[in-house]
Amino acid sequence: DIQLTQSPSSLSASVGDSVTITCRASQSIDSYLNWYQQKPGKAPKLLIYGASGLQRWVPSRFAGSGSGADFTLTINSLQPEDFATYYCQQSHTAPYSFGQGTKVEIK
């Protein structure tokens, strides 16, 4: 099974900052990597698909990059509504594993 390791597990940032979250796969997954945002008590929302594709209605301050086994999610100019937990997920091979999550908190 493919394991995904996210780093950091949590981070503190201020409104207007740029932050980067990384996701490393235990083997190559080409570009089959998605990113989701989850707020407390809510279902996750798709942000990025295929490593770098921006889901409809997601602001352009969110950007994904990478291929193979190393991926990043960058959030430029953090907004108050961006404080949440972010998960990567691989859809290369079942089981479609998730990373352990990165919680973005207000500094």
Add this chain to the structure above:
Amino acid sequence: QVQLVESGGGLVKPGGSLRLSCAASGFTFSDYYIHWIRQAPGKGLEWVSYISKRGDTIAYADSVKGRFTISRDNAKNSLFLQMNSLRGEDTAVYYCAREIGYQPRLDFWGQGALVTVSS
């Protein structure tokens, strides 16, 4: 609009069974793979299972294989998860989600159903 609504959650004793349902609307249900994902209290997301459009391709996480069974009824726009031999570690919010794209991703999720396994 696309909607997925889970039901059937509740409190069950260890070793017991429960059947979750996911009612779909706002799209052609039979055109999509559908997944179950769960989240234990205070923990991260765990992928559980998926089923193909006609139900002929199915996969499970190792943690539920042999105990859970996914199925669908396209005529009723419904997805199911039969959960047997439940354990405390199965306690979680269970989400159903729709898969789209040649680079598969989960674009719509239900609100979740809480399953609590406790004596």
